[in-house]
Amino acid sequence: xxxxxxxxxxxxxxxxxxxxxxxxxxxxxxxxxxxxxxxxxxxxxxxxxxxxxxxxxxxxxxxxxxxxxxxxxxxxxxxxxxxxxxxxxxxxxxxxxxxxxxxxxxxxxxxxxxxxxxxxxxxxxxxxxxxxxxxxxxxxxxxxxxxxxxxx
Amino acid sequence: xxxxxxxxxxxxxxxxxxxxxxxxxxxxxxxxxxxxxxxxxxxxxxxxxxxxxxxxxxxxxxxxxxxxxxxxxxxxxxxxxxxxxxxxxxxxxxxxxxxxxxxxxxxxxxxxxxxxxxxxxxxxxxxxxxxxxxxxxxxxxxxxxxxxxxxx
DNA sequence: GGTTACTTGACAGTATGCTGTCGTTTATCT
DNA sequence: AGATAAACGACAGCATACTGTCAAGTAACC
Numbered sequence: 001x002x003x004x005x006x007x008x009x010x011x012x013x014x015x016x017x018x019x020x021x022x023x024x025x026x027x028x029x030x031x032x033x034x035x036x037x038x039x040x041x042x043x044x045x046x047x048x049x050x051x052x053x054x055x056x057x058x059x060x061x062x063x064x065x066x067x068x069x070x071x072x073x074x075x076x077x078x079x080x081x082x083x084x085x086x087x088x089x090x091x092x093x094x095x096x097x098x099x100x101x102x103x104x105x106x107x108x109x110x111x112x113x114x115x116x117x118x119x120x121x122x123x124x125x126x127x128x129x130x131x132x133x134x135x136x137x138x139x140x141x142x143x144x145x146x147x148x149x150x151x152x
Numbered sequence: 153x154x155x156x157x158x159x160x161x162x163x164x165x166x167x168x169x170x171x172x173x174x175x176x177x178x179x180x181x182x183x184x185x186x187x188x189x190x191x192x193x194x195x196x197x198x199x200x201x202x203x204x205x206x207x208x209x210x211x212x213x214x215x216x217x218x219x220x221x222x223x224x225x226x227x228x229x230x231x232x233x234x235x236x237x238x239x240x241x242x243x244x245x246x247x248x249x250x251x252x253x254x255x256x257x258x259x260x261x262x263x264x265x266x267x268x269x270x271x272x273x274x275x276x277x278x279x280x281x282x283x284x285x286x287x288x289x290x291x292x293x294x295x296x297x298x299x300x301x302x303x304x
Numbered sequence: 305g306g307t308t309a310c311t312t313g314a315c316a317g318t319a320t321g322c323t324g325t326c327g328t329t330t331a332t333c334t
Numbered sequence: 335a336g337a338t339a340a341a342c343g344a345c346a347g348c349a350t351a352c353t354g355t356c357a358a359g360t361a362a363c364c
Contacts, residue, residue, distance in 0.1 A: 002264060009271035011283035016178050018290040020197070021217040023175035024351090025297040026168045031352090032302035042320060045172070058342055065173040070321045072343070094329060095342055113154055114302070119161035122300040126292065131163035134289040137282055138170040141274075145177040148274040150184035150266070176321090183322090194350060210312055222351045224313070246359055247312050 015141070033118055037110040044111070046074045047083060047104055054087060054097035065142075083107060167293070185270055189262040196263070198226045199235060199256055206239060206249035217294075235259060 005013070030041035039047070049060045061071045075098050078084040083104035086096035100108070123131065157165070182193035191199070201212045213223045227250050230236040235256035238248035252260070275283065 003268040003272075005268050006272050006275065007280045008275035008278050008283055009268065011280060011287055012271050012275040012278075013267070014287050015283065015290060016182070018287060018294065019171060019175050019178055022290055022294050022297065023171050024217045025294060026171055028352090029297060029300070029302055030168070032304075036304070040319075056342075065176045067322060068342075069323085069344085073320085092330070092342080115165070116155040116157050116161065118300065118302055119164050120155075120158050122293075122296050123158065123160035123164040124296075126160050126164075126289075126296070128159045128163060130285070130289060131160055131167065133282070134286050135163055135166050135170060137278075137286040138167060138174055140278065142170065142174050142177060144274050144276075144278070145174065145181060148181070148270065150181055150270055152184075152188070180322090192349075208312075219352060220312075221314085221353085225350085244312075244360070 012141075029118060029122075033114045034111050036114070037107050039107055039111065042074055043078060043083075044108075046071060046098075047078060047100055047108060050084065050098050050100060051105075051108065054099040056089060056092070056095040056097055058095065060098065078104070164293075181270060181274075185266045186263050188266070189259050191259055191263065194226055195230060195235075196260075198223060198250075199230060199252055199260060202236065202250050202252060203257075203260065206251040208241060208244070208247040208249055210247065212250065230256070 027041050030044060034041060034044045045064060046060060049055060049063055055063070057072050057075050058068045060066075060075070061068045064071070075084065075086075078098075079086060082101055084098050084100050087099055089095055089097045179193050182196060186193060186196045197216060198212060201207060201215055207215070209224050209227050210220045212218070212227070213220045216223070227236065227238075230250075231238060234253055236250050236252050239251055241247050241249045
């Protein structure tokens with residue numbers, strides 16, 4: 001006899017599928033927004049993670065929920081393109097801190113208006129309170145999912 | 153002078169980042185759930201899309217929000233592994249319909265209980281009405297995002 | 305019926321992100 | 335201080351998903 005899903009579990013299962021689909025749409029939009037500034041969605045993510053605070057590669061991975069190795073690759077590309085640079089980390093000899101260069105900041109500035117315009121249009125006609133509730137629930141789900149282990 | 157974000161746009165921007173992160177968590181869980189049944193998250197998605205209805209590759213792509221070519225690759229793999237088969241499409245000479253084989257159905261059955269258990273645990277303590285509201289908002293956002301074009 | 309537009313599958317190339325593994329560096333514990 | 339554990343960067347290999355392009359099939363239009 002198969003296991004029974006709770007009401008919440010049924011809804012969560014629907015949310016999983018919708019999240020996959022929504023992520024695809026967001027990613028596609030992010031690529032189109034960042035393309036004209038010479039960036040991709042993934043590089044924008046990494047550069048954005050160090051805009052206001054220098055971070056090590058591993059730290060960026062934790063903040064964005066990505067594997068260390070994925071970030072390492074993108075960070076190296078950003079450095080090779082002159083959009084970011086590794087700076088010495090007083091707290092760690094080999095784990096250098098990534099920080100945007102002037103050109104890196106300039107690239108982000110070039111897409112800011114495009115991102116704002118997109119966000120304004122895409123959120124048009126949607127109640128802010130409902131969006132805030134959705135944001136809070138997504139944050140809560142992230143916590144729950146990361147704490148839920150899957151038995152081998 | 154930079155463009156101004158509406159309140160809803162600010163919230164949407166936060167939701168974008170949370171969605172990226174949540175998708176990563178869901179994907180990781182889906183891989184762990186489907187692994188013991190000899191599937192991956194991506195193959196489970198495609199097989200799941202034809203469980204109750206045969207579909208062409210392009211149709212699966214539309215339903216799941218994926219590129220035709222991505223689905224084609226996975227569908228070919230499923231067929232080569234004997235988990236699905238292409239059947240003649242009376243309405244189109246070359247666009248065959250994908251359908252699970254008996255073994256394909258069996259694989260899905262093998263992970264059903266694991267998925268249910270995960271969903272029950274991960275949704276524990278979360279109000280069903282709030283989850284339903286989130287689900288509805290995600291569906292709405294998908295529609296909005298897919299209708300919002302990004303100027304070149 | 306024939307032209308045109310769209311859909312579909314196929315193939316190639318690329319970007320993203322994962323796991324696994326290794327040696328080094330840092331932190332912890334006794 | 336020394337041993338153990340954990341974190342970090344580096345490298346390799348692989349899965350997933352994208353864009354671009356082409357030929358063939360289907361639908362729409364005149």
